[in-house]
Each structure stands twice: as structure tokens, then as C-alpha cells.
Amino acid sequence: MELILALGIxxxxxxxxxxxxxxxxxxxxxxxxxxxxxxxxxxFSTGGLRTGAxxxxxxxxxxxxxxxxxxVPQALVLTAIVIGFATTALFLVLLLAARGLTGTDHVDGxxxxx
Amino acid sequence: xxGWMDHLTIAPIVIPLLAGAMMMLIDERRRPLKAALGLAxxxxxxxxxxxxxxxxxxxxxEAGAAAVRMYRLGDWPSFLGIVLVLDxxAALMLVLTAILGLAALVFSLARWQKAGAHFHPLFQFQLMGLNGAFLTGDLFNLFVxxxxxLAASYGLALHGSGLARVRxxxxxxxxxxxxxxxxxxxxxxxxxxxxxxxxxxxxxxxATVAPEDRALLxxxxxxxxxxxxxxxxxxxxxxxxxxxxxxxxxxxxxxxSILSKVGIYAVLRLWLLMFGGSAxxxxxxxxxxxxxxxxxxxxxxxxxxxxxxxMARLAGACVLVSSxxxxxxxxxxxxxxxxxxxxxxxxxxxxxxGFFLLxxxxxRSREVGADVLAVTRAAFGEDDEEPDEDDxxxxxxxxxxxxxxxxxxxxALLLAGLPPLSGFLAxxxxxxxxxxxxxxxxxxxxxxxWVLLAALILSGLATVVAMTRTGxxxxxxxxGNELPRVxxxxxxxxxxxLSLCVALSVGAGPVMRYMEATAQSLHVPQDYVRMVLPxxxxxxxxxxxx
Numbered sequence: 001m002e003l004i005l006a007l008g009i010x011x012x013x014x015x016x017x018x019x020x021x022x023x024x025x026x027x028x029x030x031x032x033x034x035x036x037x038x039x040x041x042x043x044f045s046t047g048g049l050r051t052g053a054x055x056x057x058x059x060x061x062x063x064x065x066x067x068x069x070x071x072v073p074q075a076l077v078l079t080a081i082v083i084g085f086a087t088t089a090l091f092l093v094l095l096l097a098a099r100g101l102t103g104t105d106h107v108d109g110x111x112x113x114x
Numbered sequence: 115x116x117g118w119m120d121h122l123t124i125a126p127i128v129i130p131l132l133a134g135a136m137m138m139l140i141d142e143r144r145r146p147l148k149a150a151l152g153l154a155x156x157x158x159x160x161x162x163x164x165x166x167x168x169x170x171x172x173x174x175x176e177a178g179a180a181a182v183r184m185y186r187l188g189d190w191p192s193f194l195g196i197v198l199v200l201d202x203x204a205a206l207m208l209v210l211t212a213i214l215g216l217a218a219l220v221f222s223l224a225r226w227q228k229a230g231a232h233f234h235p236l237f238q239f240q241l242m243g244l245n246g247a248f249l250t251g252d253l254f255n256l257f258v259x260x261x262x263x264l265a266a267s268y269g270l271a272l273h274g275s276g277l278a279r280v281r282x283x284x285x286x287x288x289x290x291x292x293x294x295x296x297x298x299x300x301x302x303x304x305x306x307x308x309x310x311x312x313x314x315x316x317x318x319x320x321a322t323v324a325p326e327d328r329a330l331l332x333x334x335x336x337x338x339x340x341x342x343x344x345x346x347x348x349x350x351x352x353x354x355x356x357x358x359x360x361x362x363x364x365x366x367x368x369x370x371s372i373l374s375k376v377g378i379y380a381v382l383r384l385w386l387l388m389f390g391g392s393a394x395x396x397x398x399x400x401x402x403x404x405x406x407x408x409x410x411x412x413x414x415x416x417x418x419x420x421x422x423x424x425m426a427r428l429a430g431a432c433v434l435v436s437s438x439x440x441x442x443x444x445x446x447x448x449x450x451x452x453x454x455x456x457x458x459x460x461x462x463x464x465x466x467x468g469f470f471l472l473x474x475x476x477x478r479s480r481e482v483g484a485d486v487l488a489v490t491r492a493a494f495g496e497d498d499e500e501p502d503e504d505d506x507x508x509x510x511x512x513x514x515x516x517x518x519x520x521x522x523x524x525x526a527l528l529l530a531g532l533p534p535l536s537g538f539l540a541x542x543x544x545x546x547x548x549x550x551x552x553x554x555x556x557x558x559x560x561x562x563x564w565v566l567l568a569a570l571i572l573s574g575l576a577t578v579v580a581m582t583r584t585g586x587x588x589x590x591x592x593x594g595n596e597l598p599r600v601x602x603x604x605x606x607x608x609x610x611x612l613s614l615c616v617a618l619s620v621g622a623g624p625v626m627r628y629m630e631a632t633a634q635s636l637h638v639p640q641d642y643v644r645m646v647l648p649x650x651x652x653x654x655x656x657x658x659x660x
Contacts, residue, residue, distance in 0.1 A: 043301075
């Protein structure tokens, strides 16, 4: 499971960084989204990976970090998702405005001289 | 202390939040009402901030302790719940934010508030994000308030729209989104290793981290640092800064001049808290990087100052120089230098904000492209057409040009760090402890101190040259086009900010004492840690306030 998660994060980050460095605004926004997925998975993984652990407490057992999933990264990931969502939406609006104003979807607002 | 005074700590977050939320409900056409609400909220913020500053400074001086006030949201014990922490540094930054907010808001009443929708709510949320970032005692909340601040700043950066703004805004948003992702990675690595997000608890645990985890923790802190340094505009990741700052509207630029200082604040707070003297094997981690990065930023900023052709970009380059100076001074890791750096921060934030507000009225008197034209003339030695001297004799300097000119001169003195204004005192306060080592230390002044000294002096020289050149082009150009029409509400904030700098120079003694106390408590964060995390036997409720 660690391997799958690590590979997933790695592939997402790699594709995200590559897209982020591309010259089209749409590629940049997809790159940022992929990166934020990778980061969300990464935050999630810092709580330790467990299969079938109780979300907070199991009935009849004492609270112990080894028996339940760490709730803090889950709370963090939730907040990060919400914030990432909002900022991506904002960036999308800006992207459309830039496309309308400059007439091109190049990140610099003008096509490179060929 | 009375009950409601305990809750004063959260007021700098709640006041703008409520004001901004109320403004959202008010129809966009009722702008005077919004403006009045915004002004009331900002003035209230200033009053609260000054009160908090007095409280924070009220610690018994004989104890040498930081008066740290903790506010527990939801009243959970501080190792579980979220806390706000007020100390001298936070109080200082709150006051600066409120002053800048007031100046920028008053300036915007003349024109900018009409340039687009939702200026006032965005402005309030911006203030809320800034205040929250300064007050929070928790890494993840720092992220949340950073995002609030940035989201509002995206809106303000684009305020007034236009091609140049959207172009620069696109870069600004993309870079800050990427930096926020780095912030998250850093926070989660630190949580994964140390198991806490509370800054004070983190400072406690850092010394006891297992040796095999230490490298990972330091890597997390470094990633976090890159996110902060991007905001602060450290070379090479501060390339976006002059471009963005020069295109945004004047009031937004003025408030953004403290936005870049949030990055500095975070470095100052976290670096000294986490990697201070009590950090065990990690003490002083990456201090050299701050120093080297800071000096390189000063060099880059100075070249940018000299090379720039427009006033707005000049101001952006000055932000870079100021950031670099602060980073290098913090990287020295000496208490006295940090005290001077705090004085410099106050002075330079006020001066740069004043300069940003001053640029716009100045630009009004000039034809488009005058900057480029002036540089071309200077480069090719092409003379102006000779002015008709007989007509010029005896024309009085118009009052408005006189005020603008004096303000510009004050800005130049402040930014370049020349006497008699506070810019000089600030540089002196940073440099004096560096050279004072000569007498006490056996090895004399270190090479790094000389490098920093040279960088500071040369950056001052570059600023003088650039400001003089700009001043000549703006004020000594042949008149002819009509005078700029400047309203009182536009020039008043500039005069306010600059006279505050004058006040800083006059009252340098008490201000410097405050800064030194702040630096002292930052370098010895035990009081901070003790107040935020009261020892276990303390009865509940005893930890907050005094």
C-alpha cells in the first residue's frame, strides 16, 4: 500500500510539475490541480497508513494512537481541499479574463516571436 | 484584567471579518456606506492594535520576560486546541497593518474604490488575513490565514482590471498557489515527524527528535521556508515581485508592502522558535542560507533599482532590497542585529507604502512614456530644448508640487537610509552591533559582517542614485503640462506615513528599546513556550492572560 501511494504521489507530482512549466494557461491550471491532489495524498499519508482502523475510537477499547487512524491529517486534508478548490476556481476566472483581454492563452499574455 | 480585555486578542481578526461580511450584504451602489463601515473598522483595528501593543509591552522589565498573551479558541488546552498568541512582535505587526490599512483605505476613497466591484470587502478580508497570520500560534492556522490573505490579495491585485494587471496577476496567482502547496508539504512533513502543529510545542519537541528523523524534519522546515521566502521575495524566487507590485493599484500596492513582510515575519518567528539555541542538534539550521540569500537579494534589488525606468518598478525593487536586508540581518542570528532589523522593518514598510501612494499623484503630471524618454535622453545625451529662461524667472513653485517634492525627498532619504530620518537610524542600529564585535571578539569583525555592511551601504548608494535620477526627471522637468490634481485624501495618507517615520526618528530611543525587548524575547523563546504551554499542574484557565 505504501508503494502504491508513493507511486501515485510521485506520478501526480511529476505530471503536475511538468504541466506547471508549460506555456499554456490551461496546462498550468491542470498542473496545479494535479499537484494539489498529490499534496493532499501526501498530507493524508503523514498520519500513517492503516487498513481497517477505526476512524476515531473503536467501541470498548481505550483510545490509543496505534489502534485508530490519526484524525489530524484528515482534518488538514479537508481544509487543504477546500482552500485548494477555492483558489483553483479563482485562478480559472483569472485565466478566462486573461484569455479575453489578451486574445491568447499564453501565460505571458503574448505569443513568443517565432 | 477584566473579562472583555481577555477577548481583545481576537478582535483584530473578528472586526474586519464582521465588517467585510456586512459589506457583502450591502448593495454595491451604496458605496459611501461601505466606505464608512470600512473606515470605522480600520480605525477600530488601529485602536485595538495600539491597546494590544501597550499590553504586550507592559511586562515587568526587570524580569526581561516577553508579555505573551494566549487566547484559546474553544477553550481547549493549548496542546489540543487552536491558540492565538500575542507577543511584542505580533503586536508590532498588528499596529503596522492597521496603520497601512488606514492609509491605503483613505487613499482609495479618492478614486480607486470606484475602479471595480467589492473593493471594500476584499480590503477587510485582506486585513483579517494579515492580522490572523500575525496572531496565530499554530502552523496550520498560519496556512489558513496565509490563504485568506492571499485570496484577498489576488482580488486586490486585479482591482481595476486592465491588461497589464491581468498579465502580472496571472503570474502572481500561479506562483503563490505553487508556494502554498510547498507550505502544505512542509507543514505535513513537520507534523509527521514531530506530531504537533503548535509552534510552542514544536519548539519543545525539536530537541528530542530522533537522529534518524532529524534530516527529514529539517527538510520539511526548509520546504516551509521556501514557501515563506517566496512571499518575502528572496532572490531567485522573488522575480515575480517587482512586476506584480508595479502593476497593481496604489492602495493595493501599499497594503502589499506589508504582505511581503509576512514572509519575513514567519521566518523570524518560526526559525527563531524552532531552530533557536534550545533546538539541540538543529540549532541555527539554515542560518547561512538566510544570510547568503539575503545578501544576494540585496544585490539583485540594487541592480534592479538602478536598472528600472519607471517609478512603480523602482518601488518594487526597493521592496526587494528591504526584504533582502531583513533576511540577511535575521540570518546573522544576533539579538542586537535582529533588534535593528525590526526597526528597519517598521521604517521601511512605512516608507515603501508611502512611496507607492506617492507615485500615483506624481504620475498624473507626466505624459505617458516619460520615464522611458528620460532614460533615452540620459543615455544618448540628447538635450532638452532650451527652456525660455526669461519667462521662467519668478514663477513660484506650486504648493502641491512642493508637498509632493518634499514627500518624495523624504521617501528617498528613508529608502536609501540617509540621515536624519529613521532609515538611517535603522541601518545604523543593524550595523553598529556587527562592528561592535571588533572590541569584544578576538577574531575581529567577521567576513560575513563586512559583506553585509558593504551590501547595505552599496544598496543605499544605488537607491540614492536611482531616486535622485527619478526626482530630477519628475520635478525638474520643464513644466508646461498642467499640475497634477491631487485631493487632500490622497496626499494626507502619504504625509501621515512619512510623518510617522519622522516620529520614529525623533522617538528612536523608546522605539529601539521596544525592538530590543522584542528581539530578546524572540531569541530566547522560553517565555513564549511557557506561556503557551503552561506546565501540567497549572489549574485550568490559569494559562491565558495575566
